[in-house]
Amino acid sequence: MSVTLRSDETTVPMSIPAHRLGPRDWPKIIETIDFAFQPIISTHTGRVFGYEALLRNWAEAGFASIQDVFDTAWETGVLHSIDMQFRAIVINKFARLPGADKLKLFYNFDSRVVRTADYRPGQTVELLTAAGLAPDAICLEISERHDIAHAHNFQDILLRYRAQGFKVATDDYGSGFAQMRALYDCEPDIIKIDRFFIDGMDKDRRKELFVTQITGFSHLIGAQVVAEGVETQEELMCCRRIGCDFVQGFFVARPSVELPERTDIIPKISEVLNQNRRQGDHDGELLRSFMIEAQAVPDTIKPNDILDFFQQNADSTIVPVINRRGEPVGIIRDSDFKAFIYTPFGRELLQNPSNRAYLSRFLRRCPSADIRTSLSELLETFVTTDTLDGLILTEDGRYLGVLDQRALLRAVNERNTLNARDENPLTRLPGNSAIYRYAANALSTPRRRRFAVYFDFDSFKPFNDRYGFRQGDRAILLFKDILGKALSQNAWFIGHIGGDDFFAYVQSIDFEEAVLAVRRAQAMFDEEIKSFYDPKTRENGFLQGKGRDGIDKRFPLMTVSAALIRIPPERTDITLDHISTEAAKLKEQAKNSADRFASGIYEDGDSYAPFPDMENTGDSQHPDGVFPGSEN
Incomplete structure (x- = not known):
């Protein structure tokens, strides 16, 4: 049925003009069309909540896009009939999934269906019943593409669907013109946020703020949130951090016309989420x-x-x-x-x-x-x-x-009381007891990639002597905020050992990524701390003061030294005390280096092997951050 143009050796599907389609054409199109399923998973556990059905083989059927299929059906007056045949295909295929009775089927609902002359309610329930599914197995996704306000008695139809047990979701929220009106009119059970806002959200504060506000409002009206188009681990963790209930996207799984053998959980995603547990997991017990x-x-x-x-x-x-x-x-x-x-x-x-x-x-x-x-x-x-x-x-x-x-x-x-015992009183970050407790748990579990980082201020004492303890506290709080920003793209644990010493730990990221995050924090501090000095000192680039020996000398403006240690993946006997001993040696190296940074691979309680300098860790030498004796 596909109409094509041949240019050299390339075949390009062409859309079939609506006026050329007749009743005899659609059966062939229906035979060609198939549906792929893409999982929608919980951000808390990685368990599969449901699958969205996505139209496939539309190009082979002669259409320019998925939307072209429905637009053509609408223009030729058969939208309702064709849509019901699509629903029959989807429901019967969905029913063959393992554990289908425990899953939700997300089906894109073209609101123009209710404006067709042959519209008749109740047919979807009949299809579900015939397939052995209950009405609450389906969730109708209503897109903002078409203004639902123009649909005759659309509210009554939604109420009728709900009375039958159907769930309702707004699809691609934020991409169309309905926006808040859709939330008011539909009272959706689920709000799916358009992938435009999810794409790069971990690096775009404005997008993160938008998604945070929509998520909060959705929960307030009793709706759950699905973040669409999640393509990186960083986007997944950002969605989890701001409270999205579910996610879908290529990072979770690509749509597939083949039925999966397992539908309860996505193992790789569950592993990522379990490795990066957040505060809410601990609050759950309370x-x-x-x-x-x-x-x-x-x-x-x-x-x-x-x-x-x-x-x-x-x-x-x-x-x-x-x-x-x-x-x-x-x-x-x-x-x-x-x-x-x-x-x-x-x-x-x-x-x-x-x-x-x-x-x-x-x-x-x-x-x-x-x-x-x-x-x-x-x-x-x-x-x-x-x-x-x-x-x-x-x-x-x-x-x-x-x-x-x-x-x-x-x-x-109760949570505040427990936290007060374990947090630093100035920064409110986890203190020594919390750091030891976290490290004991993290280090006892083998991970392929694990890094511990110790931060220590340089030239802090002369700054404190000149400007006073209050300004010194402000510098410490500044670095605490910088760590929160610079390390936010991954699930870093950040603790405050005391004074001007900080600790951070991360797993499941590459060496280069860990180093870039640490150096980003150092660079941000170097730039922002300048405003804490008086204009003359900033202009000179040094602070005149007395050293620990009482001799007057020049001190450079404050910086932060960092010592990064990689923990071998196969070891479970390493403790924080072991790492601290090695970190002290690396910090000495860092303070004497031009970039205030040093790194090494922990080997035993008495030695470490230095990492190559960051400048020498290109793809030709260590692709993907894989180093001798390590796993990626």
Whole structure:
């Protein structure tokens, strides 16, 4: 069916003009079309949440793009019919996935379907039932490409889909003209952020801020967030850090028309996430101890049974509602029920066993969060609104419990108390006890690439003597902020040993990448610390003062020396004390070098092998950061 132009040896598919397509053409097109699946995974665990269905073989069928397929169907008046045939192909293929009943199928919904003359609701449920799937297996992705405000009775149709158990997602959020209107009109269960904002977000503060704000707002209205187009580990970790619930993209897996053998988890992604656990993972234990294990009711419950529930549980002010998968769909407030039963005939309507339609009028959306979400993020959600009933806590998307304001404040207070024992009082970074505890755990697990870095200020004492301890503290805080920025592209652990000494640790990145991050921090400090000196000292480029021997001399402006140690991948017997001993030797080298940097490979308790200088570690000598005796 493909129409082509031949130029030399190249075959170029050409779009079929809509006026040339007839009823007999579409069956051949349907036979040619296939669908690929791309996984959508949890940023917390790497578990697969669902798969997006993506149209394939459209070029072979004679179309210029995926959108051209649907535009042509719309122009020829067969969009609804063709879309239903596509849905049948997708649903039947999805049903063959291992564990399909535990997964979500994301299907792109062309809103123009509801404006076709032959539109008939209920057919998708029939397809799902025939394939052995429940209605809540599908999530309809509504793109901003077409203005949904022009769709006749579109809101009624969305309500009808929801009544059948379907989930609704806004696709490519931020790319079209609907924007906030789409959120208001659709009340989506899931918001998919356009890949434009995800691409390079780890290096673009404005993009990160945008995604952070959208994620926070989404959670506030009870929606989950999918970050589209994640193509690097740095983008994945950035999405995780700012609270995105799910991600999809080439870094996770490319779309494939072949069905995967395993659909529960993406092993390589799970390994990356487990290696880079964040604060929220530790906060999870606190949340478990303070959350309220409120009994949830199924979304099939009758209104009169809800009334019985509140009568039997007089202390309950809300009741969580879950679907058959255990996923939260909202809450019902005791106050809403009480107000209704005191209206004329209200109690009779509720107690009528055949009347289930009234349940939807009491169901309220409620913000939800994974148990691994950091307490800081949860607290921000609470302070955004003063009318919040509480937060629903989930684990892998399943209902776990409820967190109200009192429970959250108790958890935050407990976390702060525990942190205060282990953090440096000036910088609030992990102190010596926390550093030792972290290092003991990190060093006991073999990793292919592991690096420890010690930072130490140069010419700090004369600066402190001249400008005072308060200004010295400001310099230390400046470097703490710089480390947060310079090392943010990977999941570095940063600790404050004390005074002007800092410690950092990272794993699963190449040597060159670790060195560039360290030198970036040094360069940023060299530049920004200049503003802490008076104009004359800055102009001179040195500070006149007394040394430790009491003799007056010139001191250069402050810099930071760094000693980087690679820990061998096969060793699990190395301790932080071993590394500290070697770091002291490397720091001495660093302070006597022009670039204030030294690096080495730890070998045993008494020796280390120096790394080659960064200038000599080009691809020809050590490709991909692989050094003799190491694994990549």
